[in-house]
Amino acid sequence: MFLLMAASLTASLIFLAAYIWSVRSGQFDDKYTPSVRILFDDKKKSKKMEPESVSGSNEEEKE
Template identity: 70%
Template structure:
């Protein structure tokens, strides 16, 4: 039964370590993406054209 207490303690310690690493990564800017938003303009977006075509057809009716 004592092994369960040890396993619970070790798993809580591991969870706290991973939580600390995640918080550190967020605060240090690991998930900031400054390049992609400026590149979105360069990609064609076919979904917008299809949506506008469908809206035009619905407006004609």
């Protein structure tokens, strides 16, 4: 019985400590941006556009 109580209290104290750490380390400072950040892909999807089309446009522009 005492063992159980000690175990439950220890567990809850660990959670409290984790919570205090999370607040201290600033995890509650910004509650929006991380929710967006997780959706970004790490890999680069886009490739450079072909250089011809880039140079081609410059000619158009000079008109």
